[in-house]
Amino acid sequence: MADAAVVQVIDTAVTRRGDGQFMAVFVHGFLDDRHVWDNVVSQLDAPEFEFVQIDLAGSGARADAEGPFDYDHFTADVGAVVDHIGKPFVMIGHSMGSAIAELVAAARPNRAMGLLLLAPVPLAGVGMPAEAIESFGGLGGDKEGQCALRKQLSAGMPGPELERIVTAGAQLRPDVVAALADCWNGGHPDGVSPSRYAGAGLVLTGAADPFVTADVVSAGVTSRLPQATTAVVEGAGHWPHMEQASAVAAQTSEFLERTAAEFLAEAREQGWTQAFADKTESSFAEKFTEDVVLEASALQRPAEGRDLVKVILATASGIYESLTFTHEASHGSRTYLEWEATAFGGLKLFGITVLSKNEDGKIARAAIHHRPLGALQKFSGELRQRLDGTVDSSYFHGD
Structure with missing residues (x-):
């Protein structure tokens, strides 16, 4: 102490x-x-x-x-x-x-x-x-x-x-x-x-x-x-x-x-998880700093800025058929969330999310890690397809 x-x-x-x-x-x-x-x-x-x-x-x-x-x-x-x-x-x-x-x-x-x-x-x-x-x-x-x-x-x-x-x-x-x-x-x-x-x-x-x-x-x-x-x-x-x-x-x-x-x-429950439950861009936008950075295994490179990140996450939340946060821990300004989800007719996905907040409690950086690899690649491809014409396809895995 x-x-x-x-x-x-x-x-x-x-x-x-x-x-x-x-x-x-x-x-x-x-x-x-x-x-x-x-x-x-x-x-x-x-x-x-x-x-x-x-x-x-x-x-x-x-x-x-x-x-x-x-x-x-x-x-x-x-x-x-x-x-x-x-x-x-x-x-x-x-x-x-x-x-x-x-x-x-x-x-x-x-x-x-x-x-x-x-x-x-x-x-x-x-x-x-x-x-x-x-x-x-x-x-x-x-x-x-x-x-x-x-x-x-x-x-x-x-x-x-x-x-x-x-x-x-x-x-x-x-x-x-x-x-x-x-x-x-x-x-x-x-x-x-x-x-x-x-x-x-x-x-x-x-x-x-x-x-x-x-x-x-x-x-x-x-x-x-x-x-x-x-x-x-x-x-x-x-x-x-x-x-x-x-x-x-x-x-x-x-x-x-x-x-x-x-x-x-x-x-x-009231913050990050509620945004995934709402599945709206505005719900995600409320949680982020203007210059938030999103890193994810479903992305080829980090997405930067609230406008881009909220679009990606709102779209991603719509792919999940179910999403449950199973464990959580915090250290200083960081929160670690473990979760499991289903998509594509019951395909199981698992992952860990790391959130870093500023002094005002806004999320300045988010890192989302999916597994297994096959489900991750399918998820990224689906994101690419749904965001075609809205987000540069080079952010996503696939052809």
């Missing part, structure tokens, strides 16, 4: 690691900072992702930030970072941060790939009575009180982690702490309705968490996110990512890999 880079993004303190085509965005909870995710992120096995850890306003490196310290403000801050980086993303939030993660994802359905909630407080709020929430809101500057709270709600926080996060939490201004407590206790109006986020979801809870219990999750979280799966982290209380970092990293890596595969499959 690439070294961490600490940067300012839209006036927000952010740690960025990795350079994948997707990003996983980590949002911390009450009294915490972005570094609570360090041990998890350092163990993640998801090379397709960049990892982005954010300090919320009033916390960590942003202790001097101005409010309001509420869900709408936090969501706008985190959303601005997500939009500035611009990659498809998975939101990962802990406790109070889980509500922010949901709101950010719900507002960006086309780029939100997944939502992972760790010990999540309900978006509708916890609803503690005034005297109870005052004990949380009064923890600003109270290092002993914060230490006692963390020990009470955890199942065995490692000593160095406990000391670091208590020291960091004690730096929060008393007014910020009081506002944060009111925020997660009062909740957000969206919390009383089914979630506006409809994508893949995973909810992780600590087996020994006395605060976010199974009943709390069932009543206030998964009832609103019925598509989300749930899992329990053994040996953990309210901070599983600090108490059992390796276990959380393993679950997170699996979720990231799965959501990336699902996102790519959907994008493939």
